[in-house]
Every structure is written in structure tokens, then in C-alpha cells.
Amino acid sequence: MPGGENLTIKNAIREVNMKIDIGETDNVRSQLLIVPVFEGETEIKEIKNKGLSESISRVLKSGVLKGRIFETLFTVTDLTEPKYIIFAGMGKKEGATLHDLRKVAGVVSKTCAPKGIEKYGVMLRGKWPKKLLAPIWVEGLLHGAYRYTEFKSEKEENASHEIKEILLYNVNETEKDTIRSLCSTASNILTSVNAYRNIINAPPNYMTPAKLADVAVAMAQKRKIKYKVFGLREIEELKMGGIIAVSKGSREEPRFVELDYSPDKYRKTVCLVGKGVTFDSGGISIKPWDGMEKMKYDMAGATAVIGAMDVISQMRPAVRVIGLVPIVENLPGGSAYKPGDILKMYNGKTVEVISTDAEGRLILADALAYGLRYKPDAMIDIATLTGACVIALGHEASGVLGNDEKLIRIIKSAGEETGERVWELPLWKEYEELIKSDHADMKNVGGRDAGTIQGAVFLKRFVGDVPWAHIDIAGTAWYDNEKPYASAGATGWGIRLLSAVIEKFT
Ligand code: BES
Ligand code: ZN
Ligand code: ZN
Numbered sequence: 001m002p003g004g005e006n007l008t009i010k011n012a013i014r015e016v017n018m019k020i021d022i023g024e025t026d027n028v029r030s031q032l033l034i035v036p037v038f039e040g041e042t043e044i045k046e047i048k049n050k051g052l053s054e055s056i057s058r059v060l061k062s063g064v065l066k067g068r069i070f071e072t073l074f075t076v077t078d079l080t081e082p083k084y085i086i087f088a089g090m091g092k093k094e095g096a097t098l099h100d101l102r103k104v105a106g107v108v109s110k111t112c113a114p115k116g117i118e119k120y121g122v123m124l125r126g127k128w129p130k131k132l133l134a135p136i137w138v139e140g141l142l143h144g145a146y147r148y149t150e151f152k153s154e155k156e157e158n159a160s161h162e163i164k165e166i167l168l169y170n171v172n173e174t175e176k177d178t179i180r181s182l183c184s185t186a187s188n189i190l191t192s193v194n195a196y197r198n199i200i201n202a203p204p205n206y207m208t209p210a211k212l213a214d215v216a217v218a219m220a221q222k223r224k225i226k227y228k229v230f231g232l233r234e235i236e237e238l239k240m241g242g243i244i245a246v247s248k249g250s251r252e253e254p255r256f257v258e259l260d261y262s263p264d265k266y267r268k269t270v271c272l273v274g275k276g277v278t279f280d281s282g283g284i285s286i287k288p289w290d291g292m293e294k295m296k297y298d299m300a301g302a303t304a305v306i307g308a309m310d311v312i313s314q315m316r317p318a319v320r321v322i323g324l325v326p327i328v329e330n331l332p333g334g335s336a337y338k339p340g341d342i343l344k345m346y347n348g349k350t351v352e353v354i355s356t357d358a359e360g361r362l363i364l365a366d367a368l369a370y371g372l373r374y375k376p377d378a379m380i381d382i383a384t385l386t387g388a389c390v391i392a393l394g395h396e397a398s399g400v401l402g403n404d405e406k407l408i409r410i411i412k413s414a415g416e417e418t419g420e421r422v423w424e425l426p427l428w429k430e431y432e433e434l435i436k437s438d439h440a441d442m443k444n445v446g447g448r449d450a451g452t453i454q455g456a457v458f459l460k461r462f463v464g465d466v467p468w469a470h471i472d473i474a475g476t477a478w479y480d481n482e483k484p485y486a487s488a489g490a491t492g493w494g495i496r497l498l499s500a501v502i503e504k505f506t
Pocket of ligand 3: 277280298357359360384385
């Protein structure tokens, strides 16, 4: 598609143009009114407008809506505002969680966005404080409305899915300002998340290593943070043996991007490192054809870091954050690296290549070792590292492993808050055995056991004594199939988690 490559970059740095406001239930001013309903509810007391309240009661009393989770009932009123009401099932009240609520919001906008609805009104109700509810609605609605259409030629399919305004109803006078500000923050973050979903979904013939580096640069320039981009020559000078080896089979040259958010005052420095494989064919250890097209999302760790740096530089927490993004394409060209090769990494350690498909850990290892020069208080890497993690945890949680309990606790609690949940796997010393090599300091794969753990055991060799955690997002970064609350493809997972983790370092 002509211009496609520029469009993707523009998407990543576009302005937020969505409006957030507080509305009154006696004077509904939105095209759509969303009414969340728990199982068994037959009455909704919060609506002050009599006519509206009566017609809502009529629907609830009729029994057509059971209130089951993800159930929706879309109705047309004879008013201009709200022209439509959507009843959104929330499930049983006792068991309902905020994770459910975020998904319910996604179901609503996924249902309404194709109808061309742009102004949403949410009736805030449920068992949680409004300060928690409101931003979750905003997040869920914006996430659910997203669709990747850049390469669709049909006009109809390409129609705008954008939410232009969200009104929040049923807010107490005293909380209005807080809620407005929490919601505009949520809206800014989700605009970034959706923009980076475009970057992940972009096909690998457009989103090459050079292009992905351009995205990072465009972001850094817009947010006025420092950045450096290393090309092949500089990467060779730095002796980053992992990045050099993996990129050798492709005509696309690698990149190594350094992003630096340094506030005037800070006490702690955190390094974020993201895997940027713009396409992973497996290399000489080539993958089967079936599903290989999905390996364009093997750079979702990179966008999680670039996206988090984008959000962080808007939030301006008092923490220095260094983002490191090694970017390569893994192809089996004539000069590709091979099983049996022994690589000398940035920190001087040697690695015997067993599978060229375990390439992520090789590029991350160089980046992590490089990160030590900042003497960080913590390092976190995020990567679509192993298929084994998808088998273990599916799409509901990312794997987390590391050498520091406190850091892992921080990540877990940020995961609970943002809904981007993580589940810890052990990193006991016994697992070290698996990657022993006869001829080098270690090998990049040691058989089929404990695949996700092996990845982390390998990375651990490159972080010295620094508190470090590895997050495996192979299962969470991508939905193979459409969900009721999200379209198939990139989820944008990790941006919100990492930003929340950084906030905890202030
Ligand atoms: N990018 C893949 C991991 C992956 C698989 C991500 C499926 C998302 C979905 C990674 O580079 C890889 O190929 N890992 C291998 C490791 C193996 C060779 C030890 C894997 O998981 O099979
Ligand atoms: Zn691979
Ligand atoms: Zn990979």
C-alpha cells in the first residue's frame, strides 16, 4: 500500500483527540448510554431522568437480559440523546472483578464501534469505588474499539472506529476533578497502546528493523527525550555478538536503540529492555510454515518498551528510565548464523548455538549486558521469548522470572492493578544444568524441558548482581482469534504494566 510505511509511524505519534467529561443522569448528553447490569438485577436506581429510568426498568423487568458476563442488549430509544442504550452483562455481583469489568467495557465498544457510534456515556455503577471504575471503563472502551485496518481497501471496512467522546455519569460532585483527570490519563495511555498495536500488526515487509528504530526515534523526538540509534557498524564496534549473529541471515541491517528519560530529580535508575525481532522465521532452524506469518509480532517486547517510554515521558515520574531495544530480522540467508556456531557476546561470554530459533535471548543478552553501564537499580526485560510460555499460561498471564523477590513483587502488584497480570515461574539453580555446553560457556537451548525457564536461566548470566526480572509475553502480546472484547492480533500488552512498575520506583 503506497505510503503504508509512513502511516504506521504517524500512527505511533499521533495526538490524542478524545474528549472526557462528566455528565448528569437527569440530562443525558451522549449518543449512547451504557448500563452495566449484574445477574438478577431488575432495577437501576441511579438514573434521575424519569422517562429514561422507566424504559430501563421495563427492559430489566421483562427478563430478556440475564446479566451474564459479556451478554449485551442493544436498544434504540425515541430520544436524540441517548439515541441508543446498551445493557452490559457483568455476571454475578459477588464474583465480579475489575478484570471482568475491563473486558465488559471492551465488549461494549467492540459491539458499538462498527455501528459508527462515537459518543459514549457510561453509567458508573458496581461494587467498586468510582475512582477505580471510571478509568477502567475508559481503558476497556478504547482497547475494545481498536481494529487494524491500514491495509483494507474497502471503504466500509476502513470506516473510523474511533471513540470521540466519553461521558461519565453518576459521579459525586467532590470526585469530579479526580475522575476527570484519572480518565484523561487513561485515555492518553490507551491512545499510545492502540498506536503501538498498529506497529505490531504492521506487516514485516513494512516494519523492518530500520523502520521500527524510526518509530522509536519519532517518539523520542516528540517527547523530547534523549536517544541514540546504533547501526551495524556501531553494533560491530561494540562487539555485540548476539545481535550481529542473528541479523546475519537477513539483508536488513540490525539496529540498537537507546532511549533515555532523565528527569531533573531522581534517585533510582531502571533499565527496560525489549526484544525486537521484526520477523522470526527461525533462521536455519526454520519454523514450520503454519502460523509463521504471526512471527511479525516477535517485536512486541520492543514496542512495549518504546510505548512505556512514551507513556513515562508524559507522566514524568522521578525515576531515570533507560529503554534498550535490540532490533533484528531472523532469516536463513546465505550468511546466516548456524547451529554449532559459537558466539562471543558483548560481555565476553561465549555461547554455543543449538537452535537459531532461540534468537531472542541472544539479542537480549547483549542489550542487558550493555545496560549494566548505567549501574541500574533494576533491569526488566520483556519479550515474546518462548512458545512454552503460551503452553503454560495461555493468554491470561505473562510469565515472570528473576533474581530479586522484591522486584518480582512490584511487577506482580503492577500486574494486578493494570490487569496485565504475571505469573512467576521458578529460577532455581538446579535449572542451570540445562544450558551447560561442552565447548562454550553456555548453549542457547538445552532440550525441550522447562522452555520458558531455560530462556530466563540464559538471560540471568548477563545481568551480574543487578536486581532483574524477565517477562515472557509470548502468550499475552497476541490473540490468534478474535475475543468478545478485543480484535485478533496485537494486544499492546506490557506498556501499561511497565509504566505502572516505573511509578512504583518513585
Ligand atoms: N519468537 C519465538 C517464541 C514464540 C513462539 C513467540 C510462539 C510467540 C509465539 C522464539 O524466538 C522461539 O522461536 N522460541 C523457541 C525456542 C526453542 C528453539 C528453544 C520456541 O519457543 O519454540
Ligand atoms: Zn525464534
Ligand atoms: Zn523469536
